[in-house]
Amino acid sequence: MRVFSGSLATETNTFAPMPTGLGSFRDRGYFAAGRHPDHMTLFSGPLWAARLRGRKDGWTLHEGMVAGAQPSGITTRHAYETLRDELLADLKKAMPVDMVLLGLHGAMVADGYDDCEGDLLQRVRAIVGPDVVVGAELDPHNHLTPLMTSCADVLVCFKEYPHTDVLERAVELVDLCAATVEKKIRPVAAVVDCDMITLVHTSRQPARGFVDRMQSLEGKDGILSVSLTHGFPRGDVPEMGTKVWCIPTATRPRRTSWRGNWPTN
Numbered sequence: 001m002r003v004f005s006g007s008l009a010t011e012t013n014t015f016a017p018m019p020t021g022l023g024s025f026r027d028r029g030y031f032a033a034g035r036h037p038d039h040m041t042l043f044s045g046p047l048w049a050a051r052l053r054g055r056k057d058g059w060t061l062h063e064g065m066v067a068g069a070q071p072s073g074i075t076t077r078h079a080y081e082t083l084r085d086e087l088l089a090d091l092k093k094a095m096p097v098d099m100v101l102l103g104l105h106g107a108m109v110a111d112g113y114d115d116c117e118g119d120l121l122q123r124v125r126a127i128v129g130p131d132v133v134v135g136a137e138l139d140p141h142n143h144l145t146p147l148m149t150s151c152a153d154v155l156v157c158f159k160e161y162p163h164t165d166v167l168e169r170a171v172e173l174v175d176l177c178a179a180t181v182e183k184k185i186r187p188v189a190a191v192v193d194c195d196m197i198t199l200v201h202t203s204r205q206p207a208r209g210f211v212d213r214m215q216s217l218e219g220k221d222g223i224l225s226v227s228l229t230h231g232f233p234r235g236d237v238p239e240m241g242t243k244v245w246c247i248p249t250a251t252r253p254r255r256t257s258w259r260g261n262w263p264t265n
Contacts, residue, residue, distance in 0.1 A: 001054075001057070001058075001059045001060070001098050001099065001178070001181060002059070002060045002062070002094070002096065002097045002098050002099075003050050003054060003059050003060065003061050003062065003097060003098065003099045003100075003101065004061075004062045004064060004090075004091055004094045004097045004099070004100050004101070005046050005047040005050045005061065005062070005063060005064065005100070005101040005102070005103075006033075006047065006063070006064030006065050006066060006087045006090060006091070006102060006103070007041075007043045007044050007046070007047065007065070007066040007067065007068065007087075007102060007103030007104070008043075008065070008067050008068075008083050008084060008087055008102075008103075008104065008108075008116075008120065009042075009043035009067070009068045009069075009103060009104050009105040009108065009139075010024070010025070010068060010069035010070070010071065010072070010075060010105060010108050011071035011105050011107050011108070011139065011141060011232060011235075012071070012072070012073065012074055012075060012107055012108055012109035012110075012235055013071060013072065013073060013234040013235065014073070014074055014109055014234065014235050014236045014237070015234060015236065016072055016073035016074075016234075017073060018072055018073045019072070019073045019074055019075070019076050019111075020069050020072045020073055020074065020075040020076065020079060021075075021076050021078070021079050022076075022078070022079045022082060022083070024069040024070060024072060024079075025067045025068065025069040025079065025083065027069075027070070028068055028069050028070045029041050029042075029066070029067065029068045030065075030066070030067045030068075031065065031066045031067070032065055032086075033062075033063060033064050033065050033090045033093075034063050036063055036066050040166070040167060041066065041068065042068060042163075042166065043066070043068045043103035043104070043105065043137075043139075044066045044103050045103055045137050045166045045167055045169065045170030045173075046101035046102060046103050046135070046136070046137050046170045046173055046174060047063055047066065047101065047103065048167065048170060049101075049167065049170035049171045049173070049174040050101055050174055052171070053171070053174050053175070053178065057178075062090075062093075062094035062097065064087050064090030064091060064094070065083065065086050065087045065090055066103070067083050067087075068105075074109055074110060074111055075108060075109065075110035075111070075116070076110065076111055077110055077111040077112050077113075079110070080108075080110035080111075080113060080116055081110075084116075084119070084120055084123070087120070088120075088123055088124070088127065091124065091127055091128070092127060095127070095128070097128065097132060098132060098133065098181050099132065099133045099134075099135070099177050099178065099181050100124055100128060100132060100133070100134045100135070101135050101136070101137075101173065101174060101177060102120075102121075102124070102134075102135070102136040102137070103136070103137055103170075104117045104120070104136045104137065104138055105117070105138065105139045105141075105142060106138040106139055106141070106142020106143060106144065106148070106157075106229070106232075107139070107141055107142045107143050107232040107235050109235055109237060114237045114238065115143065115145045115147055115148070115237070115239070117136070117138075117142075117145075117148050118145045118146075118147030118148045118151065119147075121134065121136065121147070121148055121151035121152050122147055122151045124151070125151045133153050133154070133177045133180045133181050134151065134152045134153050134154075135152060135153055135154035135155070135156070135173050135174075135176065135177040136148075136152050136154075136155055136156075136173070137155075137156050137157075137158070137166075137169055137170050137173050138155055138156070138157045138158070138227075138229070139157070139158060139163070140157045140158050140159070140161060140200075140227075140228060140229055140230045141161075141199070141229075141230050141231065141232040142157070142229050142231070142232065143229075143231065143232065143235055143237050143239045143240050143241075144191065144229045144239065144243045144245065145239045146239075149189045149191060149245070153177065153180055153187055154173060154176045154177050154180065154187050154225070154247060155189070155227070155245070155247075156169050156170075156172050156173040156176070156225055156227055157169065157227035157228065157229055159202065159211050159214065159215065159227070159228070160202050160203075160211070161199070161200060161201055161202050161203075161207075161230070162203065172225060176224055176225060176247070185224060185249040186249050186250045187224055187225075187247045187248075187249060187250075188247065188248060188249075188250045189245055189246075189247055190245065190246045190247075190248065191243055191244070191245040192243060192244045192245070193241060193242075193243050194241070194242040194243060194244065195241070196241065196242045197231050197233045197240070197241055197242060198230060198231070198242050199230050199233075200228065200230050210228070211228070214226040214227075214228065217246075221248075222248045222249050223246060223247075223248050224247045224248060224249055225246070225247040226244070226245075226246050226247075227244070227245050227246075227247075228242075228243075228244050229242065229243045229244075229245070230242055231243070
């Protein structure tokens, strides 16, 4: 199996006065293609999980750029487009691939781009076509958008806050994507907008019980994964808010594009 993995992530406070430029990414963690260190960074969980699975299963892993910035103000257009285009160029060099695994945040906003992750995933899909499996790991403080869900086959959130399960969720993502490539499953997305804004600390009740309940549903009755996006209230964008999404397996062909409301199957 030929696999590509990379990352581009930051959490954007649209009310903060200090912009996020290229220097912010280089200060926190920027690694050009093939130069990721021998330890996992916060948003390189999918790459690290692909290394673990790939060694065991004999995958050919192409490691693209990994870049993450400290949470701050709106990302400059120059920084976002420069890093986005570098990651996409890495993907093009790796083609053809069977699977794309991305470490994203979900609440990255740049000058001219309210939905950086949706924009990136749409461009990835345009490169790889409808049949390559695309998956991404997200921070739960994200803005889940229709563009993100329509362009990715699998999206998995960290379930814990504080974020102690980055690797576990990355392994979950990689395993689901690999099973999709092997045609063992056909993931689809069902999303519910909760019409609320909340931050859920999973180290205490009632959130602890809610997350435990989510995980208890996985692996039963065709349910592959359940994620809760808390939303990020400091991001003033249209899709900000709390959402729950479930990924069941289906017998019909997976969705490649859609317009309108959230998918319901």
